[in-house]
Amino acid sequence: MKREGFKMFLKPGCEAEYEKRHNAIWPELKALLKETGVSDYSIFWDKETNILFAVQKIDGGQNSQDLGSNPIVQKWWDYMADIMEVNPDHSPISIPLDELFYME
Template sequence: MKIAFKMKLKPGFKEEYQKRHAALWPELRDLLKANGISDYSIFLDEETHILFAVQQQSGASSQDLGNTEIVQKWWAYMADIMETNADLSPVSIPLPQVFHMD
C-alpha cells in the first residue's frame, strides 16, 4: 500500500533537512525496512515549506514507529528544523489518495 502525508519545515532549513536525510542513520533505515517501509520519498514545496512524503508500506507506516527509541532520537534530532508536537514527533497530516494512474 502507498501512503502520503505532509509535514512542515521551518523556513530557511532546506539544506539542513537535505543534509540530515542524506546521512540517514543506518539503524533508522534498517528499522524502516524491517517494518515494510520502502520507496520512501519526501518532496518540498519551497513556497509554503510543506514537506510531502510518499512511502510504500507492507506493515506499519513510518509515522507508527514512534514508540521505538531510534525514532524518538530522530524526532529530537529533527525538532529544531520542523514543526513538532509536544512529544517532538513531526506534525504529520495523512493525505487521502484521490487519483492514481498505473
C-alpha cells in the same frame, strides 16, 4: 502493498539542513523502516509553503509515523525537532493525505 502520503512542515530557511540530515540518514533508522515494511519512501519540498510531502509504500501495518515508541525513531525526532514543526513529544506534525489518483 499500499501507498501512504502525508505532509509535514519545515521551518523557514532549514531546507539545506533538512536535506543534509536525510542524505546521511542513520543506518539503524533505515534498517528499522525496511524491517517494518516501509519502502519506496520519498519526501518532496514545496518552497512556497515549506510543506514537506511524503509518500511511502507500506507492506505491513505500520508506516514511518507509527513507529514513535521505538527509541531510534524518538532519537531521530529529537534530532529533527529544531528544523521542523513538531508536537510536544518532538514527533513531526504530520497530516495524512487521501490518495485520489494513482497511475501505474
